[in-house]
Amino acid sequence: MLEKFIVTIDGTSSTGKSTIAKRIARKLSYTYIDSGAMYRALTFFCLEQKIISKSFFKKDVLLKKLNNIKIDFKKNPKNNILEINLNGAFVEDKIRTIMVSDFVSILAKLDDVRTFMVKIQHSLGEKKGVVMDGRDIGTVVFPNAEYKFFLEASPKLRAERRFNELKKNNNKVSYEDVYNNIISRDTHDINRLNSPLKMASDSIFIDTESLDLDEVENIILNHITS
């Protein structure tokens, strides 16, 4: 039987991680796992349940409910794609809003939340043959992964990419809001105490500033298949 690997793709927001991770998974016939979608789904839950807002955060309520929340990836019968599932509902089309983006890094700092997510991520990677993208996948979740990549680009370019993507999906948001959100999330993600965003020492760094998606994909595939 062909040996299967774990491939991790970490980096700051909007560096193309998820698009690239999806492409690599398809090429290798691996499963793609978007760890950010898990944190986004939890944030969506907290907003819906009025656990968090601009004026309050009922942390105790979240911690009490946490172990009864079901976050998973399931094949959506509508498109046959493995999608994020929150308590039995497909929420992919609800978790990319700027509202969710504004709160996600606050929740992602919490020790209990990270422990909860990492446990699910470990089970998803148990059989290998997985491409997982996020912030701490090569450092904390799968420190022994066979292939690790870290993507970067300037905040300006990343904000442009994310703004165009949101606009395409009919999200009414300004470039400034997207830029500020990216800077704010980077700051939270890099400076948090638990599993901060940083490059694993054995990760391959790819500056995507002047590379298109095909070029990034080729660099990664060359490393894995050579």
Ligand code: CDP
């Ligand atoms: O798509 P984008 O890169 O903007 O973000 P994402 O991957 O959807 O992740 C949203 C947020 O979840 C990040 O800004 C982090 O705060 C958090 N996250 C994390 O803490 N650890 C991960 N492995 C993945 C995401």
